[in-house]
Each structure stands twice: as structure tokens, then as C-alpha cells.
Amino acid sequence: MRSWFTGRMMSVLAIGLFAGWLADQVFLGLFIATLIYLVWSHRQLHRLLGWLDQAAHKEQDPPESSGIWGEIFDGIYRIQRRHNRSKQRLANVIERIQESTAALNDGIIMADKHGCLEWWNRAAGELLGLQMPDDQGQPLTNLVRNPKFASYMEHSRGKDPIKIDSPAHENRQLQIAITVYGQGNRLLLVRDVSRLHQLETMRTDFVANVSHELRTPLTVISGYLETLTDGLEMNPDTPPVFKRALSQMQEQASRMQRLIEDLLLLSRLEATEPERLSQAVALYPLLSGIVNDAKALSGENQHQLQLECDDGSSVTGDTMELRSAFSNLVYNAVRYTPAGGKVLVKWWQDQEGGHLMVQDNGVGIDPVHIPRLTERFYRVDKSRSHVTGGTGLGLAxxxxxxxxxEARISISSHPGKGSRFICHFPLSRINQTKTINV
Structure with a gap:
């Protein structure tokens, strides 16, 4: 191609040189030949620019030309055709993706790193009340005005999905999960979980109602059992088998009462929203009371209980709820630690927040069970709960x-090496002064 182009240009110059030699004006001939070639090249360049300008709006065949400019026109046209075919293939892929996502019942939303809407499917528009194209480019938190959702959008990396009420439909519950990708862009998956929420509410209400209805007859039964036991104790002729039967009946009635109380507490925790409490719960007297109760629970087993706490430390929250959680951990440590074993209850603070640890050197737990320990009624060894009197609801x-x-629990344990439960509280909920060890 280059040799052909050079040969043609040299031919034009040779013609100009020959014409100039005939007219006895060699340089004038060369000048005229060069000028003619430049004018022709400029015209071809002008045609090229005009064609490229028109081809930007719609596809057109290249202008007819010869020589090097004809090759340029044809080469650009071939590149343009390949580009258009690739563009069409990509458009078809995008169209298929949009059609498939539009058919989903779950909502899909794409937002940039600032949380502004870029694209969403039909289900997302219906569930959240988004309007195309009016809402495109708008911050999603301006359209879904929910404090819980706004906080999730800001701190969504690595967090579990949240549930909120639908802003477009009453009595509909939505589950929203956010995946961060690229340069901070967000992909939101919106799912209607109203049916699951209704079933969960029905289950919670059923458990709460049944537990409440069982409380009264069980109280009556326990009262009569206590009366019968007192009467039999006063009668020296009472057969031992009756005393043993009444003792077992009282023991099982007490266990059922504990189970009902735990079910009612768990139902209340699940059915009510946590309040934004401003009460500062003093940790040292709270934990000290729990440790003293644990010593009484230990009784003749003589467990060694140690408390390390910061005098003056406090956690913002509900006193009764925190007492219930902490006492469950400490009492479990006592129940599942052999006689004479050690139980450490320790509170400390670092740059991540406040931490309460309950550690024992008891029987331990196989790590395979740890992910399910906080499930209701889950038992590592079913026989152990009957021996210790546990209900299977404590860790739940x-x-x-x-x-x-706003806290979480971490668990580590190995068979024969004891267990360690740590409650992690955020910095926003703790306060600390000096330290006392007892």
C-alpha cells in the first residue's frame, strides 16, 4: 500500500516535471503538479470529514474514491460496521438482562457510590414506589424516607439484610440486602416478605397466647402440689413412693413454669421494637448480684466465680433485659461446669467498644454446634438439659x-476445654471510670 501510494505520487511529480521540461519551466511544472495533488487530497479529506459527521447520526456508505483515500474510506467503513455489530450484540445482551430482571418478583436496584438511582426493574418500582424517569438520578434515601434504611445505606458493607415497611404499600414488609461493588456502587435486592412476616407474627402470637393460658392452670397445679407435699410431710405414715412422686411432680411443674416464663420473655422481645433508652445501667452492681446468685446456684459444687469489672462502667439500655441476658450466660457456665470448676465474668473496654466475657473450664462444646447455639430449643446434648433443668431458650x-x-455475641469452645461467650457493645452505649477486681 505504501509503495503504491509513493509510486502514484512520484508519477504525478514526474508528469509535472516532464510538462515543465517541455515548457522550459521545470520548477513551475513541479509546483503545479504538487498543488494539484494537494487540492485533490484536501477535497478527499473534506469528503471524509463530511462522511464521518453524517455517519455519527446514521450509518451511510462511504464516498466513492480511488487510491489511498479510497482505501481509507473502505477501512473506516469496515471498522464502523464491526463496531455497529458489536454494539448491537451488547444492546441485545442488555435487553435480555433487562427483560429477565423485569420478570423477577424481587426488586433489583442499581445505585452509584453516592446512593443515586441509576436503574431498577419493574418489581423494585412497584415495591418502593419509584417512577421512571422522574426518580432517575435522585438519592434513594430521599425517596425511601426511613431512618433504618438510611443508616443501612451508609453502613451496609458486610451487614445482614434489614426489614422495613414498604413506602408504597401499607401492611407490606420488605427485606433489603445491599451488595457493594466496583468503586463503591451499590446493588440492592428488595424482596417482599409480608407473608413470612405474617407467619412469624402468627407463630409468635400463638406461642405467647399458649404460654399465657398455661400459666394460670400451672400455677394452680403447683399450689395444690405444694399443699399436698406439706400435708404428706406432716403424716409419718405416708408411703415413700408418694413422697417421691410428689417431689418429681413439683420438679417438673417448676421446670414448666421456667419454660413458660422464658417463652413469654422471648415472645415479648421478638414482638416489640427496642426503645431508644437513655437509662445508664451500672454494670458492677448488676454483675455482682448475678455472680452472688450464681454462687447460691452452685451450692455444694463450690464453683470458683471471679468478677472483674470497671467500677462506674455503664451500658445504655434496659436493666431487666440486660440482667436476663447476662444471668443466662453466667448460670449456664455454672450448670455445665463440673464441681470446683472456674467461671470468670469480665468486663473491659477498647477502641472497638465494651465487652462482657463469661468464660468457664467446663465440658465445652463441639465447634460444629456453635452456629446453631442461639436457636430456640437447640441442644447440643438433649440429656444435659434434663439434668441441669435448662429450657433451651437461654441463648436465644x-x-x-x-x-x-445494638450488640452481638461471639462464642468459642472446644470439648473438654471449656467455653467462652463474649457480648460486644458499641462505643455509643458504654461508659467507664476506674477498675475493681473481686
């Missing part, structure tokens, strides 16, 4: 209390 209560206080 602990988890729900901590969630209501």
Missing part, C-alpha cells in the same frame, strides 16, 4: 436482648 434470649442493644 441472650441473642435477642443483644440485638435490641
Amino acid at each position: 434470649i441472650v441473642k435477642h436482648v443483644l440485638l435490641r442493644h
Whole structure:
């Protein structure tokens, strides 16, 4: 191509040189030949620019030309055709993706790193009340005015999905999960969980109602059992088998009462929203009272209980709920630690927040069970709960209390090496002064 172009240009110059030699004006001939070639090239360049300008709006065939400019026109046209085919393929792929996502019942939303809407499917528009194209480019938090959602948008990385009320439909519950990708862009998955929420509410109400209805007859039964026991104790002729039967009946009635109380507490924790409490719960007297009760629970087993707490430290929250959570952890440590074992209750603070640890050197737990320990009625060994009198709800209560206080629990344990439960509280809920060890 280059040799052909050079040969043609040299031919034009040779013609100009020959014409100039005939006219006895060699340089004038060269000048005229060069000028003619430049004018022709300028005209071709002008045609090229005009074609490119028109091709930007719609596809057109290239102008007819010859030589090097004809090759340029044809080469650009071939590139343009390949580009248009690739563009059409990409457009078809995008169209198929949009059609498939539009058919989903779950909402999908794409937002930039600032939280502004870029694209969403039909389901997301219906669930959140988004309007195309009016809401495009708008901050999503301006359209979904929910403090919980706004906080989730700001701190969504690595967090579990949240549930909020639909801003477009009453009595509909939405679950929203956010995935961060690219340069901070967000992909939101919106799911209608109203049916699951209704079933969960029905289950919670059923458990609460049944527990409440069982409380009164069980109280009556326990009262009569206590009366019968007192009467039999006063009668020296009472057969031992009757005393043993009444003792077992009282023991099982007490266990059922504890189970009902735990069910009612758990139902209340699940059914009510946590309040933004401003009460500062003093940790040292709270934990000291729990440790003293644990010593009484230990009785003849003589467990070694140690408390390390910061005098004056406090957690913002509900006193009764925190007492229930902490006492469950400490009492479990006593129940599942052999006689003479050690139980450490320790509170400390670092740059991440406040932490309450309950550690024992008891029987321990196989790590395979740890992910399910906070499930209601989950038992590592079913026979152990009958021996210790546990209800299987203690750790579920602990988890729900901590969630209501913006806290979480971490568990580590190995068989024969004891267990360690740590409650982690955010800095916003703690306060600390000096230290006392007892």
C-alpha cells in the first residue's frame, strides 16, 4: 500500500516535471503538479470529514474514491460496521438482562457510590414506589424516607439484610440486602416478605397466647402440689413412693413454669421494637448480684466465680433485659461446669467498644454446634438439659436482648476445654471510670 501510494505520487511529480521540461519551466511544472495533488487530497479529506459527521447520526456508505483515500474510506467503513455489530450484540445482551430482571418478583436496584438511582426493574418500582424517569438520578434515601434504611445505606458493607415497611404499600414488609461493588456502587435486592412476616407474627402470637393460658392452670397445679407435699410431710405414715412422686411432680411443674416464663420473655422481645433508652445501667452492681446468685446456684459444687469489672462502667439500655441476658450466660457456665470448676465474668473496654466475657473450664462444646447455639430449643446434648433443668431458650434470649442493644455475641469452645461467650457493645452505649477486681 505504501509503495503504491509513493509510486502514484512520484508519477504525478514526474508528469509535472516532464510538462515543465517541455515548457522550459521545470520548477513551475513541479509546483503545479504538487498543488494539484494537494487540492485533490484536501477535497478527499473534506469528503471524509463530511462522511464521518453524517455517519455519527446514521450509518451511510462511504464516498466513492480511488487510491489511498479510497482505501481509507473502505477501512473506516469496515471498522464502523464491526463496531455497529458489536454494539448491537451488547444492546441485545442488555435487553435480555433487562427483560429477565423485569420478570423477577424481587426488586433489583442499581445505585452509584453516592446512593443515586441509576436503574431498577419493574418489581423494585412497584415495591418502593419509584417512577421512571422522574426518580432517575435522585438519592434513594430521599425517596425511601426511613431512618433504618438510611443508616443501612451508609453502613451496609458486610451487614445482614434489614426489614422495613414498604413506602408504597401499607401492611407490606420488605427485606433489603445491599451488595457493594466496583468503586463503591451499590446493588440492592428488595424482596417482599409480608407473608413470612405474617407467619412469624402468627407463630409468635400463638406461642405467647399458649404460654399465657398455661400459666394460670400451672400455677394452680403447683399450689395444690405444694399443699399436698406439706400435708404428706406432716403424716409419718405416708408411703415413700408418694413422697417421691410428689417431689418429681413439683420438679417438673417448676421446670414448666421456667419454660413458660422464658417463652413469654422471648415472645415479648421478638414482638416489640427496642426503645431508644437513655437509662445508664451500672454494670458492677448488676454483675455482682448475678455472680452472688450464681454462687447460691452452685451450692455444694463450690464453683470458683471471679468478677472483674470497671467500677462506674455503664451500658445504655434496659436493666431487666440486660440482667436476663447476662444471668443466662453466667448460670449456664455454672450448670455445665463440673464441681470446683472456674467461671470468670469480665468486663473491659477498647477502641472497638465494651465487652462482657463469661468464660468457664467446663465440658465445652463441639465447634460444629456453635452456629446453631442461639436457636430456640437447640441442644447440643438433649440429656444435659434434663439434668441441669435448662429450657433451651437461654441463648436465644441472650441473642435477642443483644440485638435490641445494638450488640452481638461471639462464642468459642472446644470439648473438654471449656467455653467462652463474649457480648460486644458499641462505643455509643458504654461508659467507664476506674477498675475493681473481686
